[in-house]
Every structure is written in C-alpha cells, then in structure tokens.
Amino acid sequence: EEAFGDILKTDFKPYRDEMIISSKAGYEMWGGPYGEWGSRKYLISSCDQSLKRMGLDYVDIFYSHRFDPDTPLEETMMALDHIVRSGRALYVGLSSYNQQRTREAHAILKQLGTPCLIHQPSYNILNRWIETDGLKTALQDLGIGSIAFVPLAQGLLTNKYLNGIPAGSRAAQDKSLHPSVVEKAVESVKKLNDMAQARGQTLAQMSIAWVLREGGITSALIGASKPSQIVDCAGAINNLDFTPTELAAIDAISEEKAINLWAKSSE
Known part of the structure; x- marks a missing residue:
C-alpha cells in the first residue's frame, strides 16, 4: 500500500475520481487481540492505517475479508457502517463469507442503512466452493455484486x-x-x-x-506483476x-x- 501510495501521488492523483480503490481487513496486521479478525477496533484502525499508507482521504470500497467466529456479526457490520458514515469509504463489501454468513450480514447492513454492495470470494476452475456452498446463488438472490479473487489460482x-x-x-x-x-x-x-x-x-x-x-x-480480480x-x-x-x-x-x-x-x- 505504501508503494501504491507513492504511485498515487506521482502518477494517479489527477485521476482519483476516475479510479475505484478498495482495501480490506481480516488477517493479522499487528500483534495483540485487536490486530486481526473482525472487531470494531481492528476494522476501523486497519482502515485508518490503509488510508495513511496510501495517502488517501477515503477508499471506494472497504471489505471485511473473513468471518470472525468470536466477534458478534452485528459488531463487525456496525463497524463497516461506521466506516462509511465517517467518510472513510463510500461502500462496503464482504470477502470469503459463506452463503449463510453473507445472508446474515446482508440483513444487518440493510437494517443499518449501509447495504452490502459487493462480495469478493475466491473462485476459479480448481476452486468452486461458491457453487457447492450456494453463495453464488445467494448473491444473485440478494442483488449483491461479485468480484472473484484468484481467478488464476x-x-x-x-x-x-x-x-x-x-x-x-x-x-x-x-x-x-x-x-x-x-x-x-x-x-x-x-x-x-x-x-x-x-x-x-x-x-x-x-x-x-x-x-x-x-x-x-x-x-474478476487479477494480480499482475508485469x-x-x-x-x-x-x-x-x-x-x-x-x-x-x-x-x-x-x-x-x-x-x-x-x-x-x-x-x-x-x-
């Protein structure tokens, strides 16, 4: 993100409003009990750190990157809602949540007034879990967009x-x-x-x-080095x-x- 922040400043800054920039939180970023998963403290702190590294006022989409079994889902979704209402992100999404957790999260976000815009699941020819789990169908039923990560495994x-x-x-x-x-x-x-x-x-x-x-x-979300x-x-x-x-x-x-x-x- 820091390297991307440098490129933003030098090359992309005039085009910020033409770009969709997203970030996400869920995996370990620092030590202690608030350095990963889905607590309010972790999600908001992680978002703030990402914005600082990239030199941005806001991201277009901020994702909760994995379901946290030890934090009430309401807390995680309320943190996403706060991230939007405080101007840190324009929209929120989920990543890797299965179809049951996605439906539950969607209902909470809808009630809060910050709807789930998009889901980012892993999906490719060798990894079709979103079909067997029913997530792919659930996203269509709920009207949630989808962007597959690691389409090239x-x-x-x-x-x-x-x-x-x-x-x-x-x-x-x-x-x-x-x-x-x-x-x-x-x-x-x-x-x-x-x-x-x-x-x-x-x-x-x-x-x-x-x-x-x-x-x-x-x-489909590609990762390229060249x-x-x-x-x-x-x-x-x-x-x-x-x-x-x-x-x-x-x-x-x-x-x-x-x-x-x-x-x-x-x-």
Whole structure:
C-alpha cells in the first residue's frame, strides 16, 4: 500500500475520481487481540492505517475479508457502517463469507442503512466452493455484486507451472501456494491448457472467461506483476463463450482437483 501510495501521488492523483480503490481487513496486521479478525477496533484502525499508507482521504470500497467466529456479526457490520458514515469509504463489501454468513450480514447492513454492495470470494476452475456452498446463488438472490479473487489460482491457471516450478514463483517461495499443491494439480492444468489452445486462448484468458461465464460473476480480480500479464488477462474478452462440451470437460477436471486455500475464512 505504501508503494501504491507513492504511485498515487506521482502518477494517479489527477485521476482519483476516475479510479475505484478498495482495501480490506481480516488477517493479522499487528500483534495483540485487536490486530486481526473482525472487531470494531481492528476494522476501523486497519482502515485508518490503509488510508495513511496510501495517502488517501477515503477508499471506494472497504471489505471485511473473513468471518470472525468470536466477534458478534452485528459488531463487525456496525463497524463497516461506521466506516462509511465517517467518510472513510463510500461502500462496503464482504470477502470469503459463506452463503449463510453473507445472508446474515446482508440483513444487518440493510437494517443499518449501509447495504452490502459487493462480495469478493475466491473462485476459479480448481476452486468452486461458491457453487457447492450456494453463495453464488445467494448473491444473485440478494442483488449483491461479485468480484472473484484468484481467478488464476495464484498463477496455477497460467503457463507458469506447466513445466515445473520456476525460481522466484509463489510456489518456489512457498508464498500462499505450496509446491505440493502445484504437483497435485499439474496434470489437470495441462489438460486445461490444451483446451485453451484449442479455443485460441492462453490458459489465463480461458480461466478468466470461465469465471465470467453466464454473467454469474460481476468481475474478476487479477494480480499482475508485469504489464504483459495485464494485457494477456484483458484478452479474455475476445472469447467469452463456451460450448456445452467444453463446460462438461472443465467440470470433470474441476472435480479431479478441488483446491480451496481460503476455506477456513468463510466459516
């Protein structure tokens, strides 16, 4: 965020009102009992620290990034409501909450008068928990937008790991992607890559197109370290359609290797 804050000051400041900037809180940021999860103190302090690091007066969206089983849901939602009413954010959202907790949180926020705008769940070909949990349907029922994070499964659904684990990659550094996960999924990923090539797409492009299929997901959140990766991902829009045969083949591959690195965050 500090590096992003420097870029904001030097390059993006004149375009602030044309940009959507979001932040979130839920995981450990500092020591002690108020350094993570979903208490009012943690959420508001975390938001304030993010604003300071980025040099902003407000963010457009602020998320509660995981359900806290030890804090009343009312407290967490009231903190989000306060963050909006105090001018720290324009809208609030949830991230990783399962469908039951999402429905409960939505009801509280609606009563408070600060509706839940969007949900950010993990979702990709190898991680379809929002379908089995019923979250995808719940979001449509409630009229809540959705933006899928890790649509490329931390880089698994790209050409990065087709020939092993390259130096400097997430898996090589064991940063949220353990080498054993790559080894478990590599054969499935190769099958998906063959399908993508047959469609005239890169694996990343097909994976993003799949997440956005049928309009069930509003948007896909990509993480890029190079401009070329952004260009590649944006190319997904050139072929967003899937045949029933393609979807059935992807379903079969999805069942082979179901990987959800954020399962505990939703419960």
